[in-house]
Amino acid sequence: MTDSAIRLRGVVKRYGPITAVDGLDLDVPTGTCVGLLGPNGAGKSTTMRLLTAQSIADEGELELLGYRLPDESKEARAFLGVVPQLDNLDVTLSVEQNLLVFSHLYRIARPDRREAIERALEIARLADRRGSRVDELSGGMRRRLLIARALVHRPRLVLLDEPTVGLDPQVRQELWALIDRLRSEGTTILMSTHYIEEAERLADTVVIMSHGKAVAAGPPLALVTAHAGADALEVYGSPVRLAEVEVEAAREGLRTRRSGTSISIFGVNGSLGERLGGERRPANLEDVFVLLTGEEID
């Protein structure tokens, strides 16, 4: 038993020749929100499947709410809420019927069922649409229902797999508010995402994943400071100019990041900065990600 809601040690999951999760260590302290940040294919979704025992690890130890996986997964799932990346609501049923079904699947006792469904309707802000069929709802409403469905039994731990993927910015803001509220109420959350801003906004701790491993972990600001410094110098120019700057930075032993029309240089001191020109901007998680993995995130 530990104070971690999730504790993974040396977890490996292979699919034939592909190693999707490759020696992953992960801790999610109780009452915090941890963001798994990484590009598609980094192993985030496989990690989520391992946590519900829909995938069985080849190696390593997995513990969820003090239960060992996969043997005690069923017990653990009683206290777990899962918001999948792909919508799997029953589309021909009404909003309320979807919640009713899950109140049964999560074994809510009959006297508490009504209240649990009302609470979930309120979380999803769909009380006035309770009778609507799911296929009549907008994308944002469906996603809110998907989240509320995972909360119907007041889980101790919630897994959010790419909670806002494919949604427009306004809906995303709305969902962030919902997740933030959950977090402030003390629910432990593990969220996978490939949106930098989502991780920065919601996660107490960010775990950067690449090729099935956790390459860095910490609070977003601390990660930025530790790996990218306070700010970056952003130099714009022609490809020729950018190549020159890159060579110069390398000569000074500085790390750089190329994007389409500019180059970012990290750890630049005053005099070099003046010589190179360009603009200073705060370093961010995306810089950390690129510096650590050499990959662009999207």
Added chain:
Amino acid sequence: MTALPERGRKLHRLERSALTGVLVREVVNYSSYWRASTFSSTVEPTIYLLAFGFGFGSIVSTIGGYDYVDFVGTGTVATAVLFSSAFPAMFGTFVKYKFQRTYDAILAAPVDTEEIVTAEALWIATRAGVYGCVPMLVAMACGLDPSWGMLTVPLIAWLAGFGWACFGITVAGFAKSIENFNYVVSAVLTPLFLLAGSFFPLDEFPAWARWLAQLNPLHHCVVLVRHAVFGFVGWHDAIRAAALVAFGLVIWRLAIRAMTRKLID
């Protein structure tokens, strides 16, 4: 530091609340499509009954000592069972797995594959138990005399329906695509359907075919229903019932294995 989570009680296999949860999902969903389902499960065997009954019935009046309409009326009970169990199980399971991703949602709750398969098969069996009686009721409207044994027909239909539902789930578990079902329908279900003795007696078939028919659960269902209506034949029928139970149990475990392989990697 937060307090350790209190441990919930140990959960077992095939728990009632998990089965109930999956059943509730099925029943609530059924409320949105029962019309179409009832239509296809009852109208199709009824058409067979009427077509054969009146078509053949005009040429042959009795067969094996039975009035032909009575013979077909009892025989198509098994047809109705097959149509309302194997087919919905095959397509329903595949659609839920592949297109609706329902099983991902259910498996995230404290429910195992074994419970999903069992609850869904129980539900389909119950529907088959009801739909299976329709041809018999139609035959009664056409003159089949009521008998006490008829009361066991829903039970026989339920038992056979459970096996065929598990058969359908097994097929869906192995199928890579929905097109694969064509092979099963053409190579397995159609021959079994014709070699069941629903529409004509198997007495005139060559010995090997009659021997094969004994391996056909649908054939046992046909004979049992006929005997239920016209009079049981003691231990002979007990063996047939035992064969249906054995079919159900074996294919039930097979369905669980197939679906576990598909859902858990």
